Amino acid sequence: xxxxxTLLLTGASRGIGHATVKVFQAAGWRVLTVSRTAFDSRCPWxxxxxDHFQGDLADAEARADLVARVRETLGDxxxxxxxxxxxxxxxxxxxxxxxxxxxxxxVWQQVLSVNLLGPAALMRDLxxxxxxxxxxVVNVGxxxxxxxxxYAGAAYACSKAALDALxxxxxxxxxxxxxxxxxxxxxxxxxxxLSPGTEEMTDIIxxxxxxxxxxxxxxxxxxxxxxxxxxxxxxxxxxxxxHA
Ligand SMILES: NC(=O)c1ccc[n+]([C@@H]2O[C@H](COP(=O)([O-])OP(=O)(O)OC[C@H]3O[C@@H](n4cnc5c(N)ncnc54)[C@H](OP(=O)(O)O)[C@@H]3O)[C@@H](O)[C@H]2O)c1
Numbered sequence: 001x002x003x004x005x006t007l008l009l010t011g012a013s014r015g016i017g018h019a020t021v022k023v024f025q026a027a028g029w030r031v032l033t034v035s036r037t038a039f040d041s042r043c044p045w046x047x048x049x050x051d052h053f054q055g056d057l058a059d060a061e062a063r064a065d066l067v068a069r070v071r072e073t074l075g076d077x078x079x080x081x082x083x084x085x086x087x088x089x090x091x092x093x094x095x096x097x098x099x100x101x102x103x104x105x106x107v108w109q110q111v112l113s114v115n116l117l118g119p120a121a122l123m124r125d126l127x128x129x130x131x132x133x134x135x136x137v138v139n140v141g142x143x144x145x146x147x148x149x150x151y152a153g154a155a156y157a158c159s160k161a162a163l164d165a166l167x168x169x170x171x172x173x174x175x176x177x178x179x180x181x182x183x184x185x186x187x188x189x190x191x192x193x194l195s196p197g198t199e200e201m202t203d204i205i206x207x208x209x210x211x212x213x214x215x216x217x218x219x220x221x222x223x224x225x226x227x228x229x230x231x232x233x234x235x236x237x238x239x240x241x242x243h244a
Pocket of ligand 1: 037088189190191
């Protein structure tokens with residue numbers, strides 16, 4: 001019986017998720033990863049090809065398959081953490097912001113499926129495994145859950161506000177069952193999700209620079225660790241002081 005901890009991480013193929021794989025592996029965790037992209041054989045982690053699940057979190061069948069495969073992989077062990085990081089932020093032509101007027105039903109459904117329903121379903125379906133390990137969940141929200149943003153669209157912002165509420169609900173409901181649930185809310189982090197022009201926002205960020213993916217990942221690790229044993233239902237900003 002190993003005492004290695006296991007994390008299920010969604011959206012691991014790039015950006016904040018990719019940095020999260022590295023930070024958790026360096027801390028000795030086993031990381032089960034999910035994304036629509038197949039495992040890249042250039043990745044140096046020997047277990048990556050067996051511990052990566054390729055699937056679309058917007059698809060209920062793919063989610064059910066993922067849950068079954070995670071359960072099979074865990075065997076008798078519990079699940080120490082889920083990090084619900086996968087997210088999409090659709091843009092219009094030329095990277096244009098999708099306001100209410102430009103957001104079709106399809107956009108709303110897609111965004112809510114990936115950014116909100118996916119996290120809710122994984123917490124629900126893997127609750128026995130989380131309870132067994134007295135695990136932790138970290139949902140990756142956004143600064144835009146609480147403000148209008150020049151680039152992030154309306155559906156995206158609503159999905160992140162709802163993720164904040166989901167975190168509060170889950171923390172209240174799962175806390176008595178030994179599972180902690182928290183939210184991180186990144187500001188402007190250098191990844192592919194950013195719109196052109198974000199660089200110009202550094203004037204309103206007190207640290208005068210964009211954040212790096214591993215600066216979010218390290219906070220996520222803290223929230224999943226024993227160091228955060230009394231942190232539940234919290235929302236932690238990782239935004240360089242951006243409150244304007
Ligand atoms: N970067 C920022 O400034 C910022 C700020 C605030 C919040 N966030 C949040 O941080 C999280 C990570 O963002 P990021 O900037 O790292 O974005 P990113 O570089 O675009 O990465 C998104 C990840 O989510 C995965 N993903 C997207 N749709 C998926 C689906 N349907 N099923 C499975 N996986 C899916 C992608 O993998 P595949 O494409 O391979 O599926 C990718 O690994 C998101 O929740 C985002 O909203 C980011």
